[in-house]
Amino acid sequence: EVQLVESGGGLVQPGGSLRLSCAASGFTFSSNWMNWVRQAPETGLEWVANIHPDGSQKSYVDSVKGRFTISRDNAKTSLYLQMNSLRAEDTAVYYCAAGVSIWGQGTLVTVSS
Amino acid sequence: EIVMTQSPATLSVSPGERATLSCRASQSVSSNLAWYQQKPGQAPRLLIYGASTRATGFPARFSGSGSGTEFTLTISSLQSEDFAVYYCQQSNNWPFTFGPGTKVDIK
Numbered sequence: 001e002v003q004l005v006e007s008g009g010g011l012v013q014p015g016g017s018l019r020l021s022c023a024a025s026g027f028t029f030s031s032n033w034m035n036w037v038r039q040a041p042e043t044g045l046e047w048v049a050n051i052h053p054d055g056s057q058k059s060y061v062d063s064v065k066g067r068f069t070i071s072r073d074n075a076k077t078s079l080y081l082q083m084n085s086l087r088a089e090d091t092a093v094y095y096c097a098a099g100v101s102i103w104g105q106g107t108l109v110t111v112s113s
Numbered sequence: 114e115i116v117m118t119q120s121p122a123t124l125s126v127s128p129g130e131r132a133t134l135s136c137r138a139s140q141s142v143s144s145n146l147a148w149y150q151q152k153p154g155q156a157p158r159l160l161i162y163g164a165s166t167r168a169t170g171f172p173a174r175f176s177g178s179g180s181g182t183e184f185t186l187t188i189s190s191l192q193s194e195d196f197a198v199y200y201c202q203q204s205n206n207w208p209f210t211f212g213p214g215t216k217v218d219i220k
Contacts, residue, residue: 037157061208
């Protein structure tokens, strides 16, 4: 079964850090661009970051540049998002996606004191 | 950044009727345009890619058209399972961007 399962979300104080993980199965992970997309009620869907199949290229939306880092481990078929200096506006459900066609169910990140 | 707009924000349709949803890009995205369907509590699900290619699992009543800056999603005869929010998204330029969505609800 083709599957992406996110984990690592939770409640964190402003300025704190979280690391999201996404475990992939059922497809050739190492051949796919991987992505993090977030959804907040106020701002809708936002494509946060993506990473080349071999990890050589990474792109970030301006609002997270310098604070978030996307990475992957093809041997473990896993995707990660290290989030530092978190702000209230980072509060959202975070989805990992393989290309555009395979999505996880999301993990909720809440930044609040 | 390419700004995506969608209209209308809400579309009230009776089952069996046709629904036409519009998406506009602030600059050309060629045919690098996708549509997603999202139901409450679920992740977005890819519906259309390349502006007009239907994704696996969606019936032929869904169709996409357009190129450049103007795109349309048509649902020819709405079924109960089609009531959802529909988003367009461009992948022509980074950052990839989504429209604000069109909610299709029951009239």
